Amino acid sequence: MFKIPIVTPLHKLIKRYLSNGEKQNLTELPSNLKNGLEGYLKQEEVVIFTLRNYRAMYIAPRWLDSNTFFNSWFIITNQRILILRNSSSLKIFRDIPFDDIHRANYEMNRLEPRITIISSDKEDRIDFLSDAIRHCENIEEIFNNALVDARERAKTSAAGDTMFCFNCGSKIPRKSKFCSECGQELIQ
Numbered sequence: 625m626f627k628i629p630i631v632t633p634l635h636k637l638i639k640r641y642l643s644n645g646e647k648q649n650l651t652e653l654p655s656n657l658k659n660g661l662e663g664y665l666k667q668e669e670v671v672i673f674t675l676r677n678y679r680a681m682y683i684a685p686r687w688l689d690s691n692t693f694f695n696s697w698f699i700i701t702n703q704r705i706l707i708l709r710n711s712s713s714l715k716i717f718r719d720i721p722f723d724d725i726h727r728a729n730y731e732m733n734r735l736e737p738r739i740t741i742i743s744s745d746k747e748d749r750i751d752f753l754s755d756a757i758r759h760c761e762n763i764e765e766i767f768n769n770a771l772v773d774a775r776e777r778a779k780t781s782a783a784g785d786t787m788f789c790f791n792c793g794s795k796i797p798r799k800s801k802f803c804s805e806c807g808q809e810l811i812q
């Protein structure tokens with residue numbers, strides 16, 4: 625009798641491996657990625673949240689640029705969202721600064737919890753493993769706090785580069801000699 629081989633799609637294999645195989649740590653980066661990431665982070669950037677995801681889908685403005693990665697790492701820092709490939713060295717799949725993010729949707733009641741991050745003209749859909757659901761409980765709060773905090777910091781640092789003309793009240797670059805609006809001479 626001729627037997628038709630049953631081919632299991634790759635993503636199902638990965639999922640099976642991740643959920644049934646040796647219990648893997650879903651929240652702690654492997655040391656090689658951790659080290660690589662440390663070199664990638666900016667000054668004063670700290671990692672707030674790390675969770676292995678089952679699938680990360682990037683929907684780009686051009687369909688050709690869109691991409692999907694299975695079994696990657698979802699990371700929230702105090703400045704951005706990073707998605708790392710789960711390889712032996714640091715490979716960044718997505719780098720989404722908070723100031724580029726319009727909003728995020730949370731679908732935590734799905735079998736595989738999902739976050740959708742909407743930026744100006746792109747979208748990222750991150751699906752976590754059903755095993756990871758207990759790690760997702762506070763994700764909305766963590767995400768929002770980081771986002772608000774980053775926006776506050778951006779405001780303060782922008783404020784540091786500007787000042788107000790005492791004559792007309794216009795916002796002008798700090799250390800200006802004259803107001804660009806009213807021509808008032810400014811004493812530093």
Ligand SMILES: [Zn+2]
Binds near residue numbers: 805
């Ligand atoms: Zn002025």
